[in-house]
Amino acid sequence: MAANRSFEIGTGLFIVLGFAALLFLATQTTNMAGFRAADTYELKARFTNIGQLKERAPVKLAGVTIGTVRSISLDGTALDAVVHVDVDSQFSELPEDSSLSILTSGLLGDQFLAIRPGGSPEFLVDGDEFLLTESSLQLEELIGKFMVGGDGGGERGN
């Protein structure tokens, strides 16, 4: 049954190849490459407008992804959006006065959160809140500002 054996090996290789391809794609090209609960700590931030920010959007520091958006909710009394983010525990030394802004990758790309580090010797710990935030820049408002000549966009917080 030598022929049978080589069929089995060949078929086995085919299945392994398929799953290897799946593993490659899952870990290199999807959000599975991001972060999972095991080794993260949670921070939160309030925004007056989150724009198109979605759950699982990356959180970047100096362009490097160090975390993801876990959830987005609306605070019913303060009437602003509360964003919870998971940050890799490896980066546990974010200064307390760091700021968080919603940026867009490219002109039309997806939105993500960018951390701008502050200078405080104290660090943010699990459950802390970013005090300085900058909401999403709305394209319509920008255009409106240009057209009306400065002050068409209405008030924006912070």
Place this chain on the structure above:
Amino acid sequence: MTDPAAANPGSRPPPAVAIRKLTTQLGSKRIFDGIDLEVPRGSVTAIMGPSGTGKTTLLRHLTGQLAFDSGRVTVLGEDIGQLHHEPLYRLRRRMGMLFQHGALLTDLTVFDNVAFPLRENTDLPEPLIRTLVLLKLQSVGLRGAAGLMPAELSGGMARRVALARAIALDPELMLYDEPFVGLDPIAVAAVVELIITLNRTLGVTSLVVAHEIEHLRRVADRLVVLADGGIIADGPFDQVQADPSPMVQQFLRGLSDGPVPFHYPAAPLTDELGIGGAT
């Protein structure tokens, strides 16, 4: 057996095959128009008839592969019309069929082809299967070909392997569909011998469909001639060959024209060619 027609007078055992008022319509063609046929156990019956009369169709009715329109077909005591799935398969394990072209499974060796029905239908241990297969191959003279693939066999060898496979489960009833076609005289002699041996030594009931009357005369003791949707002659060879009916005579003597016309029905040739007219 409650059917009074099937209960035989005297103490003869019930027949291997009993056909009553069988009618079959395939497409627009009426293949059988109420035929009756009984095949006693242990007999060898030859079936002849012009091509396209439905000899293969008749065998397919017996194996339950093709449904008929009305009538009753009893094979080895089972009413074929009532059988489905598992009971039908159980009955088929007691029958063997030699197909017109052998029908060996092309992706299996000769050995595995003969072993196939044993492996699929029994739980015999592999060494025993090996012994059985080699014995069956020995009986058709092809034990040496066990390792060959079907594509490497000549027509005669393929037919003999198919025969070894058909008898692998020791059937009670064997059906042969044109077993002599395309074989050289030596292979024909081998197949003739096998049919005879199976019948004489193991008592296998056989139905042999063929055109070669001289071979059939050697293996069978009864000749049935099918034509035009019915049985036109039935009896011992000598009696059938002496039958005065012109249709039987035309067929047995191989005359090209007679009651079965040489010409397919058509308008007169002169009309169609536009010549002649009123001469």
Place this chain on the structure above:
Amino acid sequence: MTALKDLFSSLLDFIQRLGAMGSFLMRILRVLPGSLRRFDMHLRQLWFIGAMSLTIIIISGLFVGLVLGLQFYSALNQFGASGALGTLTALSLYRELSPVVAALLFSGRAGTAITAEIGLMRSTQQIEAMEMMAVDPIRHVVAPRFLAATIALPLLCVVFSALAIMGAHWSAVLWLGLDNGTYWSSMVGSVDLVDDLLAGVFKALVFGVLVALIAAYQGYHAKPTGEGVAYATTRTVIHSAIAILAFDFVLTAFMM
């Protein structure tokens, strides 16, 4: 009036054919668990149906990726949005191109082989011979091919995607100079494992069932002549293509 009648009768034909296929599928599914005891038959078919289709899948995947890299780069660059190339490539591949193109190629490579093989067995009376040996040909011939095709297509679809991702990387990053980090990170940022990648694999699974069913049905019911088998093979390709595209629409509509 007659046109309406023709339409009605061909609609009836179509529904009848659908019903016949449905009951054929039921017959396969009924015997499938029993046929699993002969696992060697399934492995063998997985080899012939799956592994033997790898070459065409790999080559096509690579070229589709190369072309996507070139096309998307030149299109996106006009808007200064070439940073989205990775996202666009991955999403269009995972959600649509890989399952559909792999399935179409698969129906041409493996579907036709299944039809021709079963049709040939029918025309050389091998199917009848099995029935006579009290072996259900659905269980022994059709079920292993059906299962193998159903397993093989999702695997082939993933291989296709992987090669296409590498192809696009080749043309966009290595030739046209897109930033390597941007290419990969744009995918990580917006491609979801379940909603995009696995949803596409699920599509491929459905297409695998469709192609396997159509190919086996056509072969099993082929007219037992050379011409009949040739005709059945052609029909396998045509019916598969229509079924794949129609089901793609339905699945996409449901999954969005």
